[in-house]
Amino acid sequence: MKASALYQTMLRDELAARIAKNARYSLRAFARDLKIEPGVLSQILSGKRFCSESIALQIADRLLWSPDQSDEFLHALARAKKRAGLKRISPNLRARLKKPTSETKQSKDLSLDVFKVIADWQHxxxxxxxxxxGYQSDVKWIAAQLGLSVHEARSSVDRLIAVGLMEWQGKVKLLNLI
Known part of the structure; x- marks a missing residue:
């Protein structure tokens, strides 16, 4: 398992929130609401495929995100594409990489992550x-042990990594005891 990009975590969090409201809500229903193919959404969430800029804008629009959330989503997508070494990045996404994100936004996001870690039992x-x-550092195993969806488990693990309570070393996630 590899660490997820922020844009994937944002989508997984939205899906988890909708599942929390309606237990019968599914990835297919989420794709329907976003007006994209379920297979495409599944590949995006699993990291096998990147969003195009047009799909990312469509997702942000359909989720009724604030301009700040949409900007953070697109900026995270641009960072992930650059980190992956993709050469075909749209000019608009390249421009987003040149704009520095404010430290206040980063601290606000971190505060939200810290709040969610404190508030949610699964962390x-x-x-x-x-x-x-018999511990396994596999998200599917973690989800099965705790009775969570794979998306919820992956988001929770990513959040624990983001706040520094866990760290990624090869294939094993270890507690950050320092």
Missing amino acids: YAILDLPFTR
Whole structure:
């Protein structure tokens, strides 16, 4: 498992929020609401495919995100594409890379991540799992053990990494005990 990009985490969080409101809500329903193919959405969430700029704009529009959220989503997509070494990045996304993100935005996002870690029970449970017998650092295994969806488990693990409570070392996630 690799660490997810912020834009994937934002989408997974939105999907998890909708599933929390309606247990029968699915990835297919989410794709329908975003007006994109379910297979495309699945590939985007799993990291097998990047959003195009037009799909990213469509997603931000359909989710009724604020301009700040939309900007952060597009900026995260641009960073992920650059990190992956893609040469075909649209001029608009390239321009977003040149605009620095404000430290206040970053601290606000971090504060939201910290709040979610404190507020949601699954973060504590994930932190305890490495001390159990038969622990596996696989998101599917974590989801099965805690009765979560794979998307919820992946978002929670990504959030724990973002706030520094877990770290990625090769294939194993270890507690950051320092």
